[in-house]
Amino acid sequence: MTTSVLLSLSTLCAKLGTSRHGIRKIAARDPSFPSRIKMGNTRQARVFYDAIEIENWLKSKKIVREDRFNACAGNSFNALLWRQFQLKYRQFMHVSNAISQAGWLLNVGGKQLKPKLKRELIDLGERLQLSLPLEGI
Incomplete structure (x- = not known):
């Protein structure tokens, strides 16, 4: 069984260079963005994200970026x-x-x-x- 590392919301903000509001905007606009993991049922419960899912999401974004670049590279x-x-x-x-x-x-x-x-x-x-x-x- 693999153990997944959980990233807190503040750690994810630092990693992506954005704010909490920015994370919420990304999640709302991009359906491929990983789902949050809430530790509890209350509104104030801490929110975490799976580090592997975040890394995979970032890799997919880089692939899309490079595909766009390669499409333009013909000219x-x-x-x-x-x-x-x-x-x-x-x-x-x-x-x-x-x-x-x-x-x-x-x-x-x-x-x-x-x-x-x-x-x-x-x-x-x-x-x-x-x-x-x-x-x-």
Whole structure:
């Protein structure tokens, strides 16, 4: 009997370079995407994915991609355009993910991190002033 490794949703997000919402969109649009494995009956139950099924799904996507490339390769001009398109698409996805992460950081940083750090700085400043010797007394 083979033991399958289960990937948590956050691990799968990291592996595919997308968010939880992105995983849900992929699953909704692509019927070949592996089904989730829920550990419980409640809405809050943890969700996992079979690592082998994910790897097979990725391999099938790569095969489709290469078939498209090979179909275009008959015409070297089309092959060059296709390659440029692929590179530009990867660049777009990289920038898009970076911007999404930056947006998240700005949102969390502005609402949580900055106020917390400001409070800590004020507290330390007050403690520092209390410990300074008073001059001229």
